[in-house]
Amino acid sequence: MPYRRWKRHGHRHGMHRMTEPRRCIMKIFEENAGHLSAEEVFMLANRYLPNIGMATVYRTLDILSQMNYINKIVSYDGRARYELVRDNKIHTHLFCVNCGRVFELPSLSEDLIERLKKDINGNAENMGIDVHSFDVRIQGLCPECKKNK
Ligand SMILES: [Zn+2]
Numbered sequence: 001m002p003y004r005r006w007k008r009h010g011h012r013h014g015m016h017r018m019t020e021p022r023r024c025i026m027k028i029f030e031e032n033a034g035h036l037s038a039e040e041v042f043m044l045a046n047r048y049l050p051n052i053g054m055a056t057v058y059r060t061l062d063i064l065s066q067m068n069y070i071n072k073i074v075s076y077d078g079r080a081r082y083e084l085v086r087d088n089k090i091h092t093h094l095f096c097v098n099c100g101r102v103f104e105l106p107s108l109s110e111d112l113i114e115r116l117k118k119d120i121n122g123n124a125e126n127m128g129i130d131v132h133s134f135d136v137r138i139q140g141l142c143p144e145c146k147k148n149k
Pocket residue numbers: 096097098099100101141142143144145146
């Protein structure tokens with residue numbers, strides 16, 4: 001269940017334990033739109049929890065991805081980036097094949113999203129899979145890398 005819904009309902013039912021690092025890192029994702037690397041999360045988390053270590057950040061990011069509160073995206077440079085899971089949105093990520101940065105393309109049309117979801121959910125259901133999120137991967141060159149070519 002997405003974090004927003006967890007905040008509204010989940011803790012009443014004692015679904016998942018929100019430890020201090022988890023709460024802190026979720027706050028960071030809510031306040032910072034975009035795609036954060038573990039190092040960036042660590043730097044931001046340090047302001048709230050000065051004693052937090054890199055190992056805790058990695059572990060917490062893994063747990064939050066498993067809980068489906070954040071998405072883990074691995075780019076060409078091999079670095080993982082993370083973003084908040086938002087309801088009803090298909091992520092359309094463009095990966096720069098040169099610098100590894102991740103961009104988010106403007107959302108697809110509602111109509112197309114609904115059709116895609118229906119199709120994907122139908123197929124997944126047949127395979128016994130519960131779909132958590134959708135992600136479209138596009139490869140290309142970002143404006144900066146294009147300029148430096
Ligand atoms: Zn680039």
